[in-house]
Structure formats: structure tokens, C-alpha cells
Amino acid sequence: MTEPQRIALIGYRGTGKTTVARLLATALGWDWIDADVEVELRAGKSIAAIFADDGEGAFRDTEAEVVAELCGRKRVVLALGGGAVLRKDNQGAIATCGAVVWLRAGVDEIERRIAADATTAGRRPNLTNSGGRQEIERVLAARTPIYAGCATLVVDTDGKAPETIAAEIVAAIG
Secondary structure (H helix, E strand, O other), X not given: OOOXXXXXXXXXXXXXXXXXXXXXXXXXXOEEEEHHHHHHHHHOOOHHHHHHXXXXXXXXXXXXXXXXXXXXXXXXXXXXXXXXXXXXXXXXXHHOOXXXXXXXXXHHHHHHHHHHOOOHHHHOOOOOOOOHHHHHXXXXXXXXXXXXXXXXXXXXXXXXXXXXXXXXXXXXXX
């Protein structure tokens, strides 16, 4: 694989995108950015508040602006939101990154990680009425083909330390 100018990390919530992005950036001597944090900074409120106050459409519009901007930067590792791949224009922007790494985890692992993250409930809304495991199963099933279509590299994260995941990515991209 040719050395990319950007690395985009995609995958469901709780698969380690933010943690791995930070570690990858350190290993490569690059910057890293969490797209969800950028969206929150622009909106001046959490993603959960954006969903509640303005609706998912407004969130996705701001997310699309952020994704387009971030995918234009160089020497950066991007931790993209789990739903960033849903819009075709985002998929096109993400494809320009060179390396698009799908961090994949099973439902049990995702459920465990989300439950262990104290910030999840306050920052991120449920995406379905059911929430919890049923939501993970339903949303993951819908997004899996999209993640697969966008990814240039797939890394399974179940039971792995973030440092191991980052090292796998560095080894795979050269």
C-alpha cells in the first residue's frame, strides 16, 4: 500500500477510533482529530444536544462539512463518527484519505465498551428507540456493508489493546 497522506478510522461507536487515532498519530508524528469533537465545537453543544435541539439532519449536515474539511488535510489521522459513512458525499471525501481503516468489533465487545465509557450517555444519543444491545445489533447490521465498502483495511479490535491495534495499522500501511 502506498503511504497515505491521511488515515481515516471508521466503525461503530465503541470500536476504539478516538483512542487508536491518538496512538497512530503519535507513532507517525502526525496530528489527529476526532470529527465528533469538531462537530460539537462548531455547534457549541454535545451531539446528544444537537440531536435533541436541532435533529439528526442538522447534525449530519454539520458532520458533512467537518468530514469534507478534515479529509482535505495532510498528515492527519481522523477518528470519524460511526455514522459519517452514511452520506454518499462523505463516502467520496473519505475515499480521498488513502487509508480508510474499519475498526470492527462484535456486538458483545461494543456493548461492553459503551457501558464502560462514562461519557457516552451524556454526549451521544440513542440512534433507535430501543437503545442498548438491540440498537447495536440493528444499526451495526445496517452499517456493516457500508463500512466494508468504504474500507481499504479492516482491523478486528475484539480483545485487543489499543496499542496493538495501532501497531497493526502501522504495519499494514507501511
